[in-house]
Amino acid sequence: MRSDEISGMTVAAAADAMRAGKFSSEELVRAVFDAIDERDGLIGAYLTVDRDGALKEAKTADARRRAGESGDLLGIPVAMKDIFNVKNQPCTCASKILKGYIAPYDATVTAKLRTAGAVPAGRVNMDEFAMGTSTEHSAFKITHNPAALDRVPGGSSGGSAAAVAGGMALASLGTDTGGSIRQPASFCGCVGLKPSYGRVSRYGVTAFASSLDQVGPITKTVEDAAIILGAIAGADSRDQTVLDKPVPNYRAELRGASLKGLRIGVPDEYFVDGTDPEVMSLVRGAIDKCENAGAQVSRISLPHTRYAIAVYYICATAEASANLARFDGIRYGARCADAGSSLQSLYDRTRTEGFGKEVKRRIILGTYVLSSGYYDAYYSRALKARTLIRRDFEKAFSECDVIMAPVAPTPAYKLNSTVNDPLKSYLGDVFTVPANLAGICGISIPCGRTAADGLPVGLQILGPAFGETVLLRAAKACETEFGL
Amino acid sequence: MKYLVSIGLETHVQLKTRTKMFCGCLLSTDCPPNTNVCPVCMGLPGALPLMNKEAIRKTVMSGLMLGCSINKYSRFDRKNYFYPDMVKNYQISQNTDPLCIGGGVDIGKGENIRRVRINHIHLEEDAAKINHYDRHSGIDYNRCGTPLMEIVSEPDMHSSSDAMEYLTALRQILVYAGVSDCNLEDGNMRSDVNVSVRPETSDRLGTKVEIKNMNTFKGICAALEFEIDRQTAILKSGGSVVQETRRWDGECGETFSMRTKENAHDYRYFPEPDLLPVMLDDGTIEQWRSELPELPGKKRERFKTQYSLPEYDAGVLCAQLPVAAFFEQTVQRGAAPKSVSNWIMTDLLRLLGQTGRDISDIPLTPDSFASLLKLVDSKSINTPTAKELFEELFEKGGEPEAIVKERGLGQVSDTGAIEEFAARVVAENPKVAADYVGGKAPALQYLVGQVMKLSRGKANPQMAAEIIKRKIAGE
Numbered sequence: 001m002r003s004d005e006i007s008g009m010t011v012a013a014a015a016d017a018m019r020a021g022k023f024s025s026e027e028l029v030r031a032v033f034d035a036i037d038e039r040d041g042l043i044g045a046y047l048t049v050d051r052d053g054a055l056k057e058a059k060t061a062d063a064r065r066r067a068g069e070s071g072d073l074l075g076i077p078v079a080m081k082d083i084f085n086v087k088n089q090p091c092t093c094a095s096k097i098l099k100g101y102i103a104p105y106d107a108t109v110t111a112k113l114r115t116a117g118a119v120p121a122g123r124v125n126m127d128e129f130a131m132g133t134s135t136e137h138s139a140f141k142i143t144h145n146p147a148a149l150d151r152v153p154g155g156s157s158g159g160s161a162a163a164v165a166g167g168m169a170l171a172s173l174g175t176d177t178g179g180s181i182r183q184p185a186s187f188c189g190c191v192g193l194k195p196s197y198g199r200v201s202r203y204g205v206t207a208f209a210s211s212l213d214q215v216g217p218i219t220k221t222v223e224d225a226a227i228i229l230g231a232i233a234g235a236d237s238r239d240q241t242v243l244d245k246p247v248p249n250y251r252a253e254l255r256g257a258s259l260k261g262l263r264i265g266v267p268d269e270y271f272v273d274g275t276d277p278e279v280m281s282l283v284r285g286a287i288d289k290c291e292n293a294g295a296q297v298s299r300i301s302l303p304h305t306r307y308a309i310a311v312y313y314i315c316a317t318a319e320a321s322a323n324l325a326r327f328d329g330i331r332y333g334a335r336c337a338d339a340g341s342s343l344q345s346l347y348d349r350t351r352t353e354g355f356g357k358e359v360k361r362r363i364i365l366g367t368y369v370l371s372s373g374y375y376d377a378y379y380s381r382a383l384k385a386r387t388l389i390r391r392d393f394e395k396a397f398s399e400c401d402v403i404m405a406p407v408a409p410t411p412a413y414k415l416n417s418t419v420n421d422p423l424k425s426y427l428g429d430v431f432t433v434p435a436n437l438a439g440i441c442g443i444s445i446p447c448g449r450t451a452a453d454g455l456p457v458g459l460q461i462l463g464p465a466f467g468e469t470v471l472l473r474a475a476k477a478c479e480t481e482f483g484l
Numbered sequence: 485m486k487y488l489v490s491i492g493l494e495t496h497v498q499l500k501t502r503t504k505m506f507c508g509c510l511l512s513t514d515c516p517p518n519t520n521v522c523p524v525c526m527g528l529p530g531a532l533p534l535m536n537k538e539a540i541r542k543t544v545m546s547g548l549m550l551g552c553s554i555n556k557y558s559r560f561d562r563k564n565y566f567y568p569d570m571v572k573n574y575q576i577s578q579n580t581d582p583l584c585i586g587g588g589v590d591i592g593k594g595e596n597i598r599r600v601r602i603n604h605i606h607l608e609e610d611a612a613k614i615n616h617y618d619r620h621s622g623i624d625y626n627r628c629g630t631p632l633m634e635i636v637s638e639p640d641m642h643s644s645s646d647a648m649e650y651l652t653a654l655r656q657i658l659v660y661a662g663v664s665d666c667n668l669e670d671g672n673m674r675s676d677v678n679v680s681v682r683p684e685t686s687d688r689l690g691t692k693v694e695i696k697n698m699n700t701f702k703g704i705c706a707a708l709e710f711e712i713d714r715q716t717a718i719l720k721s722g723g724s725v726v727q728e729t730r731r732w733d734g735e736c737g738e739t740f741s742m743r744t745k746e747n748a749h750d751y752r753y754f755p756e757p758d759l760l761p762v763m764l765d766d767g768t769i770e771q772w773r774s775e776l777p778e779l780p781g782k783k784r785e786r787f788k789t790q791y792s793l794p795e796y797d798a799g800v801l802c803a804q805l806p807v808a809a810f811f812e813q814t815v816q817r818g819a820a821p822k823s824v825s826n827w828i829m830t831d832l833l834r835l836l837g838q839t840g841r842d843i844s845d846i847p848l849t850p851d852s853f854a855s856l857l858k859l860v861d862s863k864s865i866n867t868p869t870a871k872e873l874f875e876e877l878f879e880k881g882g883e884p885e886a887i888v889k890e891r892g893l894g895q896v897s898d899t900g901a902i903e904e905f906a907a908r909v910v911a912e913n914p915k916v917a918a919d920y921v922g923g924k925a926p927a928l929q930y931l932v933g934q935v936m937k938l939s940r941g942k943a944n945p946q947m948a949a950e951i952i953k954r955k956i957a958g959e
Contacts, residue, residue, distance in 0.1 A: 085530045098529070105523050107530055206529040210757035239532050240760050319757055322562050325573035326527045330623075347566055370564070370752035379754060 004038075006031035008167045011224040012251075015072045018065065025058040025065070025075025028170075029119060032077050035168045036122070044143045045153075045162040045169075047082050049122035050089055057119040064117055072227045072251065074117030079163040079172035082123045083130060084215075085204040086110045089120070093206050094138035095128045097327045097354025099334045107204020108239065109173060109215050109232045116231040124159030124172060128356045129324060130180055130208040132156050133428050136419045137358045144415070147189055147456050151412040154184030160218045161188040171219045171228055175205060177212045178312050179407070179432025182444035185218050186407035186458025189446045191475070192218045193225040196465045197439035198243040200229075201236035207323040209316035210241075212436040222445060222476040226250035229468060245466060253469045257476040260294035264474075265400035269305035270431055275409040278450045282457045283406045286447035286482065290404070293481050300400060302392040305434055307385045312433040313426060314369050314382035321366030327354065361422060390438040397440075397464040402474045404461055406431050407444045411455035431460060440465050443475045446484045486684040487716050491647050491708060492639035495654065495675045496632050497664045498610060499542045504629035505609045506533030506576065513670060517624035525629035527571030532758050539631035540583065540762055541772055542663040543607045546633060547584030548773050549661045550602055550654075556764050558583045560607075560756040565749050568623055569611035577634075579753040582606035583762070589637075589657070590781065591649035600650050601638040608632050613671075627671075633663070639678060639689060644708040651675065651701055656780050660805045668700055675704055681715040681725070690715070691725040695739055697732045707732040711739055783808060791821035800829050806843045807833070810850060817854035824857065831871065835878050847881025848874075856884040863944060864888065905938040906931075906951040917956045928952065 001017075006028055009017070014028060023031075033051060040046050054077060061075035085091050085103035087110075092098040110120060127137035135143045135158025143158045145151040146166035153162040157174030161184035164172050174181040176194035185192025193216040200215045207213060217228035230251060235244040266287060271280065291297045329335030329350030336349035355363070369378035396403060408428055418425040435442040444458035459478065463471030503510055507524035523531040544554055561579040584605035592598045610630035615622045635654065641647045655666045655673060666673040675698065682690035695711055698704045710732075715725050729748070730739040778786070780802050787798040787808070802808045807828065814824045836843060856877065860870045865888055873884060909931050910917050920927040928949060935948040 085528075091529060093529070101529075103530075104528070202530075203532050204530040207758075238534065239758075240534060241532075241758065318754060321752075322564055322572075322574045322754070325564065325566065326529070326571065328566065328568075328573060330568050331526065331571065332528070343568065367752065370754055372750045372752070375752075375754075 003031040003034045004167070007035040007170070009170060010220050011072065011076050011170050011227055012221070014076060014170055015074070015227075018075055019070050025061040025119070026055060028075060029054050029058040029077050029121060032121060032169065035166075039146075039166050040168055042144060042149060043146055043162050043166045043168070044141050045124050045159045045166060046079070047092070047094065047123045047125050047140055047159070048090055050120070053089070054119050054121040057114075061117045061119065069117065071116050073113065073231050075119065076117070076170055077119045077121035078113060078228075079122055079124045079160060079169035080110070080120050081126050081157050081160050081172070081174045083126060083175055083206045084110055084120075084173060085206070086120045086123075089123060091123075091206065092140075093129045094126045094140055095327075095354065095356065095359070096139045097329075097333050097350070101333050103204075105204065108201035108236045110204060112201075112232050112234075113173075118231070121169070124163050124169075126159055127156035127180075128359050129206070129320070130156040130175055130177055130213075131320070131358050131362050133179070133183055133425050134413075134415075134418060135159060135162075135184075136415065137356055139356055142415065145188055145412045147187075148412060148453060151414055151455070152187065154187030154408075154412060156180040156184075157192075157218060158184045158187075161185050161190050161192065164188070164190050164218050164220060171217055171224050173215060173228070173232075174218050175208070175213055175215050176432075176436065177208050177214075177316060178429045178436050181216045181218060182432050182442055182458065182460060183408050183428070185444040186446075186460075187412035187456065189449075189456030189458075190218050190220060190444075191222055191225050191446070191479075192216065192444045192458075193229060193472075194435060194442045195229060195233065195468060196441040197436070198241055199233050199245075199441070199466065199468065201232075201234075201239040201242050203236055203238040207319075209319040210323060211319060212312075212316055214436070222443075222472060222479050223251060223254060225443070226254055226472050226476075229472075233468075243466070248469055250468060250472055254473060254476045257473040257480070258294070259290050259474070259477045259481060262290070262295040262402065262474055262477070263400040264290055264295050264297045265300035265396050265403045266297060267300050267302045267305070267396070267403060267405060269302050270405035275406060276411065278452070279406050279409065279411060279457050282448040282450070283404070283459055286459045286478065287404050289481055290478060293477075298400065300396050300403070302389075302396060302434065304385065304388040304392050305430075308389060308434045308437060309426060309430055311382045311385045311389065311437060312429065313365065314378050315386060315437070317362045317366030318370050318379050319366070321363045321370065324355075324359065324363055327351070329354070358422065386437050389434055393434070393438045393440055393462075393464070397467070401470055402461050402463050402467075404459060407458040407460040408432070411450050411453070411457050435462055438465075441468050441471050443471055445475050445479055445482075447478075447482055448484070485720075487681050487719060488684055489642050489712050490639040490680050490682070490689055491641040491643075492678040493635075493637045493641070493647060493650065493675050494678070495635045495637075495651070495673065496610075497546075497635065497658060497666065498672045499539050499631040499633055500662065500664050501536055501538045501542065501631050503536060503538075505536050505539055505607070505631040506629055508534075509629065511630060512626070515626055517622065517626060520626040521628065525571070526625060533576060533756075535759060535762070536631060539607060540764075542631075542661075543583050543605060543633050544764070544769065545661050545772055545776060546635075546658060546663050547587060547605050548769075548776055549657050549779060550584075550587040550589060550605070550635075552584035552587030552602060552605060554584055554764060554769050555581055556766075556769075557581060558762040558764070560759045560762075561753045562756050563608075564752045567611075568621075569614050569628075571612070571625065571628055575608055575611065576756055576759070577608035578606035581761075589650055589653050591641075591646060591653055598640070598646075600640040600646070603636045603638050605633060605635050608634060639680065639692075644705045644712070647677065647708055648701060648705055651704070653780075656803070660777050660780055662777070671699070674699070677704060677708060679708060679711045679715065681712060681719060683719065690719075691727050693725060693727065694729045695732050696729065696742070697734075699734070703732060703734050706734075706737060707739060710737060714739070777805060791815065791825075793821060793825055797822075797825045797829065800833075801825060804843075810843055810853075813850035814853045814857075817850055819854040819857040820861065823861070824853070827853070827857065827874070831874055832878070835875065846878060848878045849881070852877050852881065852884055859884055859888060866942070866944060869941060901939070902935065902943055902948055902951050905935045905943065906948060906955050908938070909934040910952060910955045920956060
């Protein structure tokens with residue numbers, strides 16, 4: 001087979017081909033490296049590629065296969081967002097403050113992928129510390145959207161989506177704190193799954209907002225997303241917030257997925273002015289197709305949606321202000337070359353130099369909302385509103401199986417168009433943050449392209465907490481129905 | 485005018501658990517710097533805390549010993565501040581929902597017993613140890629993450645001696661409960677104090693000053709006395725005390741201002757999202773309650789009534805739980821309580837002190853101790869022999885009856901043998917015998933000594949004296 005045919009495969013197809021002896025994992029990994037060499041100069045998805053390490057692991061996977069193993073992820077290279085700890089690889093979170101930092105341990109998701117035989121092949125770009133929606137806040141490089149090189153890939157897992165969309169990875173891992181998997185998947189035309197809070201371990205995932213962060217895959221198909229979720233989900237003795245619930249065989253659960261009788265809720269609050277008309281009509285069109293295929297579509301209300309952005313930017317920045325406090329130049333990471341003569345100047349200069357503008361903005365916001373005298377007005381009220389948002393979803397899911405909505409108000413926008421307008425980019429999170437606040441699961445799947453520019457647009461499907469099986473089955477049925 | 489002093493203490497106690505508060509590193513004091521650490525206690529990116537259930541249990545047990553009510557819902561919070569001893573630049577602590585609320589410690593004696601109320605007890609992680617050198621400082625993160633229980637008292641103490649009594653009682657209770665070694669030298673127990681002084685006529689507490697950096701009870705006492713004098717002098721001269729945190733400098737014996745109220749830290753507490761709240765049910769709390777040892781005060785009272793011991797004996801025996809246990813185990817094996825108590829207080833504690841050994845770690849057992857005392861009670865051996873044998877048992881252990889038999893240490897109460905020795909002694913020392921007849925009492929002691937010598941220490945001395953008296957009287 002030709003190298004680009006191999007690197008362009010889905011996980012499921014590559015796994016079948018390797019089982020059938022059509023190529024080895026080593027050949028697959030080399031094919032992916034060829035694709036990176038050929039295309040990443042224009043796209044800029046990867047920060048580092050661990051060629052030697054990946055080839056060594058690919059050979060190990062081939063040996064495991066010869067010894068009788070045949071798992072779906074055995075020998076599959078996976079692109080890792082630069083936020084995951086992979087032992088002996090850099091882990092910079094696209095920040096200067098972690099330049100040169102080499103992870104001394106594996107994240108639980110890394111270890112689980114290794115157990116399944118997957119190969120963490122390289123590290124992909126992101127917004128610094130996962131703060132941003134365009135990957136333009138990376139301290140190291142710009143990532144271009146493979147579907148339109150003058151546009152952003154979305155973010156913060158922009159590198160993860162661009163690598164998959166650009167045919168430079170069969171699948172990737174990202175994190176989603178307020179939409180950071182779903183939105184880039186929508187912008188690049190991939191499948192992006194945000195599991196329920198507590199489904200996947202966060203151990204070894206550099207924290208942005210601990211109560212919102214969740215790890216998930218970006219893939220070409222729903223089936224591939226199910227395969228990866230099955231490998232990374234489940235209890236972890238190192239993360240108390242993961243629930244000890246059995247992990248279904250998500251891939252097997254997809255069999256017989258159908259839209260017939262599926263109760264779809266369509267929230268009024270997600271179809272409002274300000275959303276790009278083409279996005280609106282593509283999403284509405286997708287829902288119509290579901291209805292025509294036998295789904296029961298009904299209007300629902302999630303009345304507290306209007307508080308979501310405010311609540312999100314209070315909770316997330318508050319937690320981030322503490323989570324990022326450890327980057328101080330004392331123990332690891334970069335320290336300002338001229339640290340001055342006092343502890344205070346060492347802190348000030350290291351953090352001033354090490355953090356980018358957006359990260360500083362959020363640390364300051366988070367510090368402010370937790371400050372004495374402001375805590376009750378902001379943080380404490382945000383927690384209450386967060387409860388209301390969660391209840392909205394609980395009520396909705398008592399009446400429907402899944403909720404369908406747009407992922408983002410726009411398709412991928414032009415590079416440099418929001419980077420100096422933080423509020424505009426924050427408002428772009430309006431349809432994705434509620435799922436994180438409520439802890440439920442959500443997925444973005446392609447539902448068409450804009451007429452004018454041919455830009456991918458995603459359909460967002462939301463499911464109840466730990467309702468990944470229902471969610472993935474609905475997504476699989478849509479994927480089949482849309483035929484994209 | 486007279487002034488009233490109010491003192492409150494915040495006492496940090498390192499819990500004696502197997503592992504650290506939020507990771508699997510063992511608690512260890514003697515590792516080279518920065519070797520007993522892992523991604524979690526080093527606060528590396530991505531590391532997450534895990535709850536040490538034993539630390540929860542030990543804190544709750546401390547609370548139960550101190551009469552606190554236990555919160556069934558408790559939670560951890562992040563306390564934010566930048567300092568190199570804190571790897572995450574926040575400390576995982578408890579702010580709004582600590583594990584234990586209320587309770588108290590009794591100080592004073594008899595009529596003068598007073599209660600120092602406890603506000604709450606919370607659990608947190610210890611910070612690194614910073615060593616300052618001439619031109620640099622070294623940070624040892626080994627201590628990071630040691631479970632640390634903070635006991636916050638109400639300002640119910642009124643003098644440095646109150647504070648000492650409180651700390652002594654608190655320490656005894658915590659050591660009793662097995663929650664901590666409370667070794668001050670190892671930094672197991674450290675206290676910050678709050679002091680305020682007000683005119684006797686005022687019913688509102690004066691302005692509070694917090695003092696930090698005392699490493700010993702003596703240091704706390706000295707810092708309190710210095711600070712009480714300082715504040716009193718300010719008030720006497722018509723000034724007012726500034727609310728601030730001061731640092732005790734043990735070398736100059738003074739406190740120095742660290743920061744005033746305006747510069748106080750804003751810790752920006754918020755709920756720790758990486759840990760679930762701690763939920764305790766009645767069953768668990770009752771289970772832990774049933775595992776509590778008897779409180780020192782209760783044990784003292786029981787020793788007085790159950791064993792008819794004087795107050796002093798009960799106090800000495802109960803000061804250390806293992807000593808009290810050794811006493812009771814010996815008594816349970818049939819020895820007379822008062823003589824067990826005497827032997828412990830005079831001989832056992834002396835030997836422990838001299839050798840620096842731990843009572844749990846000596847060859848002498850309650851069994852051998854009790855059989856030794858039986859031999860004394862039955863007059864099978866005399867007191868000097870018993871003392872020698874006791875030291876031997878302490879050093880090497882063994883079965884007293886067997887040793888006595890084997891070496892023929894048994895006391896000679898056979899009148900025939902003593903009669904013979906006595907006759908010889910009286911005959912060989914006519915002058916001494918005459919002295920005794922002439923009224924010199926000590927002369928008899930000399931003669932008894934000679935009989936003991938002939939019997940190689942085994943004669944019953946009382947019997948020997950009686951027989952000598954009879955011989956001199958010519959009977």
